[in-house]
Amino acid sequence: MSVAKKEYKRVTVKSLVDMKQTGEKISMLTAYDFTMAKIVDEAGVDVILVGDSASNVMAGHETTLPITLDQMIYHASSVIRAIDRALVVVDLPFGSYQSDPREALRSAIRIMKESGAHAVKLEGGKEIKESVKRILNAGIPVMGHLGLTPQSIYKFGTYTVRAKEEEEAEKLKEDAIFLEKTGCFAIVLEKIPAKLAKEVAESVSIPVIGIGAGNGVDGQVLVLHDLLGMTHQFNPRFLRRYMNLYEDMTQAISQYVEDVKSVDFPSEEEQY
Template sequence: MTNSKTKHKLTIPKFKQIKKENNKITMVTAYDYPSAILAEEAGVDMILVGDSLGNVVLGYDSTLPVTIDDMVYHTRSVIRGAQHTFVVADMPFMTYHGSIDQTLRHVARLMQEGQAHAVKMEGGTEICLAVDACVKAGVPVLGHIGLTPQSVHQLGGYRIQGKETEDAKRLLEDAKALERAGAFAVVLELVTEEVAAYISEQISIPTIGIGAGRGVDGQVLVFHDVVKYASPYRDKKFVKTYADIGAQIREGISQYVQEVKGGVFPGPEHVFTAEDTVVESLYGAGKAERKAEQVK
């Protein structure tokens, strides 16, 4: 376990240095205070407060209903838990596709109210003006191409990207455009391994993959996927789970229910007792003794 108090938060210049040194960047999502603490203690380099919280935490079928208020609230919670880790907040659906002024107002909320260190935007060449404006305003931007969940209806579902030549060329063009616009790194989601590796070679900023194979500069997974914190849990080809917390939580709560119904909990070791004089004042001397026998 990493000592979070001695951990040095990554900075934008350090990200490029990590790529040059051929090291790997580790990133997980987190959506609240306790998961942020655990992620930081585990030693991750970055935490993403993803709009995937819509699916994972809020119970929506997609990320589309997630609002800027949701993102501010959850980002602020994560920041309180991970004070020594670089935290990126997702820009939710349709908060960066209007005017530049509207985009910057939404970004300002995530940075000022949410206290994020950077924001993430989905898209390629079509969002580069927004990326450029944010970077010029002093806001670090993490790009996101490949499978972009906010555009899932336009993409025709959760499909693997980079299977065809034209698609591969488009992804490379998008990555280079984001680099020129000033993005400090780019997420590649559900992209074929060969295409993701080639993109990583062609740009100077780090690539962080999720379902993008082994040739990228880092990996990101959802906290709840890493530890199977869900019920029922749906296995995913691109995910490796490292614990089964969901089963342990369910079993623990089930045992609690059984013990309460069976009169096992609380036991003598879980209760607080009053002085005899207090009990006598409530029940009377004789009744106090009988009451004590009843609760044994």
């Protein structure tokens, strides 16, 4: 049964908790620049994630590891200038929070001060507890991220589904409860069994947003460029492509090249 959508002038961390309580699903998409963020915000998406996936999507790296804190602040600042409604969450990049809680706090403060973002997201559970606590104690909202954590890809060695075995599934459930008790306002679950994700969502009072985690969670997130079909080599089961912009854009640009070379463009009407 669908739930009536409430109109929020501005989406806040409290708005997301309210959505979970009323059964309204949370929509979340990535954005990395002003133009795309403007479109996403005006389309009514609740949360914009300035993801470290910019390392892949915008810079062409194989993993999310190379992107720097300065680059994340640049992308976040571009997004913030575009939005009127959405809550903007920014990934803390690899190396900016894992080993030193003081460095984690400095990184989070820089993102909040220099970009104007509304919250940060960290990958991991109890192993990063001191970093999470330091950031929360400074009054900065934190979103957690469990399951497949791309910043640990070389540890996993693969992007396959996580927490299929009982031991890892139990740890994930414990980490989710820990993140809630510590004060995180939401959790992303990536690429885990749908049954487990539903159990986690029902065990915590904070919103759980899935990517490849089934429909038993409180919301969904996708990478914008994947949803629009701008990427085409990446075809996981959880991805629904709503457009095929790769093909459409390629055809449009090819037509432009042909029109320029044939002197069809610009026409008389397109000159001064």
